[in-house]
Amino acid sequence: MFIDLAKAFGRFKIWEVVCAAVVPFIFFPLVTIQGSKYSDPRVTSYPAKSTVRDWLDSIVWAVVAALIIRTFMFEMYTIPSSSMEKSLLVGDYLIVSKMGYGPRVPNTPLAFPFVHHTLPWSKTAKSYIEWPQLPYKRLPGTTDIKRNDPIVFNFPAGDTVSEVYQSNVTYYQLCRYFGKDKVMSDKKQFGDIITRPVDKRENYVKRLIAMPGDTLQIIDGVVYINGEIGEQPEEMQHNYIVKITGNGINPSILEKYNITEGYRTAHADELIFNMTGKTAEEFRKLPFVTSVTRRIAPAGTEVSEDIFPNDTTHFKWNADNFGPIVIPQEGTTVKINPENIALYDRVIRAYEHNDMKVKDGKIFINGEETDEYTFKMDYYWMMGDNRHNSQDSRFWGYVPIDHIVGKPVFVWLSIDKNSGKIRFNKTFRFVD
Known part of the structure; x- marks a missing residue:
């Protein structure tokens, strides 16, 4: 459709056709500004295409169709770590549906096709242009997000990464270990510090454990949701x-x-x-x-700054004994103070883009003193099925709704990472 429209404006060059197909919202306003006249394609004859041009048009169509499918319908994803074993295995190749929860309109529309955040021939070159940045918008889906769904999402703590460590060790962990000044200044050890828009942050897959408004608590490794034992995956x-x-x-x-x-x-x-x-x-x-x-870490032991909310002064939690904690829900208001602000710091500053300062025991948001905050978005709590080998919400907190990519629905291939052989008994199966 966009290619035909470009031709109706007299635009036949390859680069013009590509721009019309990939970034029509930029291309056509520029065309009209330049004064190009529209010609009714039903009564206008166009120059005959060469064989090469015919092939190029076909390739453009194929690329555009694949981009539309990848952006709004399905995307392939590979399990890189063991955090979901034995439900999902390292070497599983998934089909992730974006239509169920509704596809997101890309935050970063100008990007190299079919790659995520880094160009394939480089370890550091960004695959996208940061301008323009579009606001979060999710198109209607076919189903609601439900508790216990396996979900692919953009890693929230991956908004800032070290060029050397990437998301393997988060920027925030590095700052806790070495100090922010060293991380920012020591290029030899940490490389450049890179910020990424939401849709270009690393993709993770975990299981949704708690919904917005739920009260979550972990007691001796058992997850409780709203006071009752949560559903336990069979392969946990x-x-x-x-x-x-x-x-x-x-x-x-x-x-x-x-x-x-x-x-x-x-x-x-x-x-x-x-x-x-x-x-x-x-x-x-x-x-x-x-x-x-x-093996269970008793309450009050193995307390670490790596456990969310990364504040051992006020929260003596570990991976097996955690909470209680209420998951933020859009429109709900919570009381905030210096003792509990660590629970909401990332929400207020990073995800909902407010300026917040704590000074002399008082909290200021966007310059105004306050003791409460109303959430603008829904948030979710994600955990891996491999409970003692999973970097999940117990370590970096809530997942905002605008970070959710889709739901893995099918494993089309499974390869054993050690032997390199296909696991035929794990191939062609639906994901639970």
Whole structure:
């Protein structure tokens, strides 16, 4: 349609056709400003196309169609880490539907096609132009976002990254470890510090655990939503302490039970493995196993600045004992003070773009003193099914609605990262 319209304005050059197809909202206003006249295509004859031009037009059509499908309908995604095992495996190739929750209009419309944030021949060159930036807009979808859905989203803490560490270690973690001044100034160790718009932040996949307005609490590794035990995925994994007779376990045993992560402790007869509850039960029956116990960090121990809200003065939480915490919901108002502001700092500053300062025990938002805040967006709480090997909301907090990309619906290929072989029993399956 846009290509035909460009021709009706007398624009036949390849670059003009490409611009009309890819950025029509910029191309056509410029065409009209330049005074080009519209000719009715039904009564206008156009110059005959050469074979090469015919091929180029076909390629442009194919690229535009693929871009539309990728932007508004489906996108391919590869599982890079084990945070969702055993529900989703490293090496799973997913089809992610954007139509269910409604596709987002791209925040960054001017970008190199079919790549995410970095050009394929470079480790640092951006694949997009930051101007113009469009506001968040989601088109109507076919279903609501629901608790326990697996979801692909843009990593919220990936708004600022170190060129060297990327999202493997967040900029905010680096600032806690080394200090902001060193991170910003030491180019040799950290490289340039890069900011990214929402739709160009790293893609993550986790399970939606809590909805806007839910009260979440984790007690001894068990997730409670609004005071009741939350739904537990069948393939969810935890750390288990395995005590054995002898000095080790034959790798064939680990392969048989599909155990891919583990390590030995300081005790010769003790190992820690990531396992599902079902595998743990089967492991207890092995003749060389003396005990299998789930590893849980007791409340008040293993407290770390890496645990959200990254404030150990006021929040003595860990990955197994956390909360209670209320997930922010659009339109709701909360009381804020210096003791709890860490829970909402990123929401107020980064996601909802306010200027906030804490001074002399008082909170100022956009220059005005206040003791409350009303949320402008809905937020969600995401966790990996591999509970003790997942960087998730327990570490970096809420996921805003404008970061949600879509829902993985189908695994079309699964390749074992160690052997390089196709896992035929995990290929061509729907995602739960």
